[in-house]
Amino acid sequence: MLKPLLARVHQKYRTVGFPDQPPVLPDRMRGRPEIDSTKCPEGCRSCADACPTEAITIGDKGVRLDLGRCLFCPECERACPEGAIRMTPEHRLAVSRREALVLGPEPFQLAQALEQKTRKLFGRSLKLRQVSAGGCNGCEADVNVLNTVVFDLGRFGIQFVASPRHADGLLVTGPVTCNMDSALRATYEAVPPPRLVIALGACAISGGPYAGHPEQRNGADGLFPVDLYIPGCPPHPITILDGLLRLLGRIDSSC
Amino acid sequence: MKAAAPNALHNGEPVQLGDIPVPTITDFRERVLQACEGGSRIAALFGQPAADGNTRLFAVMASDVKGQLALWSAMVPDHYPALTPSCAQAQGFERELAEQWGVHPDGHPWLKPVRYHHSYREGHDAWGRSAKSPIQPGVTDFFAMGGDEVHEVAVGPVHAGIIEPGHFRFQCHGEQVYHLEIALGYQHRGVERALVGGPNKRTIPFMETLAGDTTVGHTLAYCEAVEALAGVDAPARAQALRAIALELERLANHTGDLGALADDVGYLPTASYCGRIRGDFLNLTALLCGNRFGRGLIRPGGALFDLEPARQSQMVERLAQARQDVTSAVELLWNSSSVRSRFENAGPVSRETALELGLVGLAARASGIERDVRAQFPSGLYRFAQIPVSSYHSGTVFARAYVRWMEIQRSLAFISDQLQALPHGPVRAEIGPLAPQHLVVSLTEGWRGEICHVATTDATGRFAHYKVVDPSFHNWMGLTLALRNQQISDFPLCNKSFNLSYCGHDL
Numbered sequence: 001m002l003k004p005l006l007a008r009v010h011q012k013y014r015t016v017g018f019p020d021q022p023p024v025l026p027d028r029m030r031g032r033p034e035i036d037s038t039k040c041p042e043g044c045r046s047c048a049d050a051c052p053t054e055a056i057t058i059g060d061k062g063v064r065l066d067l068g069r070c071l072f073c074p075e076c077e078r079a080c081p082e083g084a085i086r087m088t089p090e091h092r093l094a095v096s097r098r099e100a101l102v103l104g105p106e107p108f109q110l111a112q113a114l115e116q117k118t119r120k121l122f123g124r125s126l127k128l129r130q131v132s133a134g135g136c137n138g139c140e141a142d143v144n145v146l147n148t149v150v151f152d153l154g155r156f157g158i159q160f161v162a163s164p165r166h167a168d169g170l171l172v173t174g175p176v177t178c179n180m181d182s183a184l185r186a187t188y189e190a191v192p193p194p195r196l197v198i199a200l201g202a203c204a205i206s207g208g209p210y211a212g213h214p215e216q217r218n219g220a221d222g223l224f225p226v227d228l229y230i231p232g233c234p235p236h237p238i239t240i241l242d243g244l245l246r247l248l249g250r251i252d253s254s255c
Numbered sequence: 256m257k258a259a260a261p262n263a264l265h266n267g268e269p270v271q272l273g274d275i276p277v278p279t280i281t282d283f284r285e286r287v288l289q290a291c292e293g294g295s296r297i298a299a300l301f302g303q304p305a306a307d308g309n310t311r312l313f314a315v316m317a318s319d320v321k322g323q324l325a326l327w328s329a330m331v332p333d334h335y336p337a338l339t340p341s342c343a344q345a346q347g348f349e350r351e352l353a354e355q356w357g358v359h360p361d362g363h364p365w366l367k368p369v370r371y372h373h374s375y376r377e378g379h380d381a382w383g384r385s386a387k388s389p390i391q392p393g394v395t396d397f398f399a400m401g402g403d404e405v406h407e408v409a410v411g412p413v414h415a416g417i418i419e420p421g422h423f424r425f426q427c428h429g430e431q432v433y434h435l436e437i438a439l440g441y442q443h444r445g446v447e448r449a450l451v452g453g454p455n456k457r458t459i460p461f462m463e464t465l466a467g468d469t470t471v472g473h474t475l476a477y478c479e480a481v482e483a484l485a486g487v488d489a490p491a492r493a494q495a496l497r498a499i500a501l502e503l504e505r506l507a508n509h510t511g512d513l514g515a516l517a518d519d520v521g522y523l524p525t526a527s528y529c530g531r532i533r534g535d536f537l538n539l540t541a542l543l544c545g546n547r548f549g550r551g552l553i554r555p556g557g558a559l560f561d562l563e564p565a566r567q568s569q570m571v572e573r574l575a576q577a578r579q580d581v582t583s584a585v586e587l588l589w590n591s592s593s594v595r596s597r598f599e600n601a602g603p604v605s606r607e608t609a610l611e612l613g614l615v616g617l618a619a620r621a622s623g624i625e626r627d628v629r630a631q632f633p634s635g636l637y638r639f640a641q642i643p644v645s646s647y648h649s650g651t652v653f654a655r656a657y658v659r660w661m662e663i664q665r666s667l668a669f670i671s672d673q674l675q676a677l678p679h680g681p682v683r684a685e686i687g688p689l690a691p692q693h694l695v696v697s698l699t700e701g702w703r704g705e706i707c708h709v710a711t712t713d714a715t716g717r718f719a720h721y722k723v724v725d726p727s728f729h730n731w732m733g734l735t736l737a738l739r740n741q742q743i744s745d746f747p748l749c750n751k752s753f754n755l756s757y758c759g760h761d762l
Binding site for chain 2: 011014075133134135148150163187208
């Protein structure tokens with residue numbers, strides 16, 4: 001009996017201070033990119049040519065980067081000769097509208113809290129059903145860790161449940177393979193309305209690297225109305241938690 | 256039979272396609288079966304479309320004793336006599352062959368689809384289905400048991416937890432499982448087909464997400480294949496960093512699995528600690544490259560990130576702390592009689608069964624088989640720095656847990672050694688064009704087991720074919736047999752003790 005007690009003392013209290021304190025993130029983390037189109041040489045397309053998922057377009061207003069397609073890989077940053085595109089450790093990435101994922105000169109619009117009536121329903125108790133529809137187990141793994149003592153999702157009243165009948169919403173990962181299409185739809189139908197849909201990861205938002213393959217549906221966007229987009233490949237657990245808390249209005253939208 | 260010497264080659268040794276002997280299908284079968292009887296196993300068996308409309312079969316046979324691979328090839332029309340009746344480990348490969356290329360292995364005892372997609376060779380379907388008729392996943396025959404009190408339990412594709420999809424059918428009498436049959440394919444994203452014509456911009460993202468928890472293992476296998484075809488060696492420092500990343504991936508997953516196994520038997524202290532410590536290992540990978548899964552780290556020719564001295568000492572420090580934490584957490588398991596009693600007799604796979612099925616990785620080692628790519632087919636740093644093979648004899652859940660713990664300790668020691676003696680120099684070399692009309696087999700030991708990539712190039716040096724064999728492809732059948740005569744309530748425990756990949760299998 002003594003050994004478990006000694007182990008308990010050794011292992012200490014490990015829950016992170018987020019959201020009350022800023023998160024501790026790796027310095028090399030590739031979070032939200034920063035774009036400075038004024039540095040772009042005339043006619044340069046290096047970043048767009050290097051992007052594996054065609055997330056970058058170059059138009060009249062300069063470079064635009066669709067975070068819904070972005071794999072947060074180092075390729076564009078490395079390809080840019082002028083440092084016009086730079087990956088920053090900024091973890092706040094979740095948005096409420098698909099268009100808001102397209103980075104450009106305009107300010108980035110983070111996710112808005114649910115409107116008051118829905119928030120009253122879900123704000124203090126949100127039960128989610130997760131469905132992996134072709135996900136590689138990266139997004140799934142970093143959703144799973146929210147249940148560890150580090151993130152302790154339960155303290156926010158958010159819980160992943162086994163039955164869609166018990167759920168208030170669906171969290172989808174993966175590009176939605178044709179072979180999961182019907183199971184995903186059936187799960188969605190089994191969630192009683194009003195229901196939320198969260199698309200997590202590049203695959204669930206746009207198909208990610210699988211976009212265009214005939215074996216999949218380019219993500220959950222378009223199959224269901226999506227209430228929260230959390231981009232990444234996979235998004236860092238703090239990014240996911242930040243998104244969920246913003247949706248529930250538990251993080252001040254001004255910060 | 257021709258007297259040609261077996262076409263021997265090593266891990267990462269490119270061969271000209273024209274030099275690979277193409278015996279008749281009868282000779283091919285005989286050679287594969289003889290190799291299996293002689294103790295070799297099938298690392299890969301696949302088809303590639305040939306110009307004349309036939310299919311060219313390739314068999315990569317691995318001899319663990321010799322540390323050598325043998326390659327055989329044959330042309331087949333729409334059918335050939337199946338290997339499976341004489342060699343059980345061919346069963347999944349021959350089903351895949353039937354599904355992808357419409358080549359019927361005559362006499363296959365249970366020829367079912369693997370991933371539920373249309374044939375890649377139009378007009379040739381092993382089940383005679385039309386290209387227009389929709390294919391429903393999991394809709395196929397299943398074994399059924401008769402009897403008054405027999406019942407069937409069907410689970411999935413959507414499971415209770417945050418986990419990938421698959422369909423499981425149990426034939427039970429009361430609590431006792433007589434048979435488990437697993438239908439996969441729900442995660443099929445068409446990766447192999449999309450790799451043809453590469454390498455291109457998407458090749459690396461495909462490799463990094465073949466099985467997301469094995470990003471380093473698969474990307475490393477790919478990069479070593481490409482480097483072999485380009486005739487380039489990654490610099491020594493890059494090889495060291497890549498091996499460190501591979502062992503960090505093993506540490507994170509093994510630690511997480513031990514926590515999950517503890518959770519499945521209701522032993523919450525270890526479950527809770529390991530869940531957290533797994534993250535510490537992932538964060539060490541992120542310290543190196545910014546991503547917890549190692550995405551963005553490994554590229555053909557080396558690595559994109561270096562470990563400068565300050566970062567290196569930070570890694571040494573944090574690794575030492577993680578070693579203390581994981582030791583404290585995991586030793587509780589072996590000191591707890593309630594945990595041991597749940598682990599010790601659950602889900603046994605005998606050594607004979609494991610050999611017959613061609614199991615790989617920790618599942619094979621837990622059944623007493625000394626099988627580890629790092630020791631027997633070493634590539635990269637493992638040619639110079641050895642890790643002892645960890646094995647255990649009983650083949651049970653306990654064995655699979657305990658082998659994980661032994662491997663955790665050895666990976667920790669390995670990384671510590673490497674961090675003290677990192678070679679100097681660059682971390683990336685330039686990669687030129689790939690040799691045309693070549694084939695290369697690239698093996699790495701991912702945390703689940705042997706990852707096998709086979710690339711063939713066309714006349715222009717692009718991929719004519721790219722075969723991926725995730726360790727799960729071999730090992731799913733091990734799980735089904737582990738469940739025989741077990742209580743169905745032990746399924747989660749047995750399943751977690753294998754913790755196989757769905758997307759790595761479904762591709």
